[in-house]
Amino acid sequence: MHFGSLPYKTKQFFFVLIKLSIVVGAFYFIYQKLVKNADLDFYQFLVFLRENDAFSPKNVCFLFFLTFLNWFFEILKWKILVTHIKKISFKNALEQSLGALTASLFTPNRIGEYGAKAIYFGASKRKQVMLLNLISNMMQMTVTVILGIIGLSLMHSKYNLDINYFKVSRFIVLIIIVGIFTALGLKQNRFKIKGFSIERLKLFLNKLPVKTHITAFGLSVLRYLIFSFQFYFLLQIFGINVSYFNGMIVITTMYLLASVIPSIFIFDVIIKGSVAVYLFAIVGVNEFTSLCIVTIMWLLNFVIPSVFGSYYVLNFNFPKTKSF
Template sequence: MMNTLPYKTKQFFFVLIKISIVVAAFYFIYLKLTRNSSFEYSGFIDFLNKNNLFSLKIIVFLVVLTGFNWFFEILKWQKLVSVTRKISFKSALEQSLGSLTASIFTPNRIGEYGAKAMHYTKEFRKSILLINLLSNVLQMSVTVILGIIGLWFFVSAYPIALNYSKIFLTLTLIAFIITLMVFVLRKTKFTIKGFSLEKLKGFILNYPKKIIFYAFCLSLLRYLVFSFQFYYLLAIFGIDIPYLHAMAFITSMYLLASIIPTIFIFDVVVKGGVAIYLFSYVGVNPVTVISITTIMWLFNFMIPSIIGSYFVLNFKSPKN
């Protein structure tokens, strides 16, 4: 249908879509800051003032950490895409931040896949979707590996009342379901949008191992940066916990929060709830925990999303 429309009409609809994405992103940010029951803007500002968080030194350091966080993510995307097509760091920056803005109101940032693919012509889009999946799998792998280690230390150090028989039964059921799914998928030609499991497996197995390792290292560096940023905020708010001890809480929080499906804009609420529960074992005030998770969200997602809105508005469809 779009092919039958006049060129100027297409351009008008294209601009309208871009503006709609930016307006929707800003609206969701506005809702998060003003209408979230777990977050009171005025009280939040007063609490930050009391803890002197608005000092130039602290803000600059937080911005630097955020910069490193996204620098590693952008560098990872540039490196992974290089197998299909060489792109500049500037292009990787535009694609990463632009897709963040476009996906901020989609469940689990699913919109990021389509947003990044739109930067490429049709012959590259399937590969870009798979590369983006690989990128997210690598980041999730770091979260799971460090999260399991952190959760093990946390459970070992604190007396948590656990019903081990129920946990065993639950894990057995999950293992059975996964085994059944794998068996069924192997016996059937299951496809998702033209991608079969065999194609996905072949794509990953044939992907250059050096680049996968390089991207994994960048994912690890990114994780260490934003987890240290969380620890730094704990220190700013006067929470005296040794770094390794705090990392057990932080890695457990990111693991547990990552397995809960949520709309990206409410990610801070999920992380805040999990963090409140975990840090209650060392007596950290819930207001402090919510303030830290909110600041993390503001610096690592809201500000990059605002920057990304510029790239969305200036986006031009690639020519064949």
């Protein structure tokens, strides 16, 4: 970030203005999504929660505990990955993870997270930090895809989903065509993910210790199990009588389908809501309940952490040394 030859006080003013804009923008989008949601009336949602006796202090505390675990493992994963290029404390990892969440809340596919985490480091390390963030997200996506495919297969066999095989076959043909072009791109090392060539990504991955790969991937699995169980626990709170196995079949399928749809992150709740309404209707869950659960999950795992992250955004300062 450069401000040219502007006076120091002017630079500081613009810097503070940018930080305030990020925080205000994040809160504005949160407000818009909650209060002006065409799919779920916010006031009706509040009344429903207030009238639901299942939301006891014990249940609320447990939900917050699961949120804490979810983000604890995410922050720990980031700390372990970054240690490859620079040792940082858990507090540093906390600041970077939550600050980046706030900054990326309204950016397409969380793209803002890459730049937000990178600016915590000196210029010489920023590209490596962005690669580490890409690896972290790829690990989480891999877990989502693997468990989601298993869930989708089980759901199709168990509930005999009404699938338009003609549309599916067209989609498969499209995937094959994309795969062929991808393979050709890989041979020429021109194919890029998030702006990074496959060759560069492979070299960087090979430099990461095997222990780091295993630990980070294991933490990704733990995170998935935690927030998917949190979703199931909310189903129980709302009185949905479904076994853990059957509930997880639908939940894993939902996260898979929602993850493959590109979106602005602030509207992630809308996409998950639409997918959840369709899938949970198959097991007898009404639309309002599905939307309430998805909204609560969004509030617990993204909105509340981003509120804490706004503190780190407002208190952010560029690293003083290039070696950080």
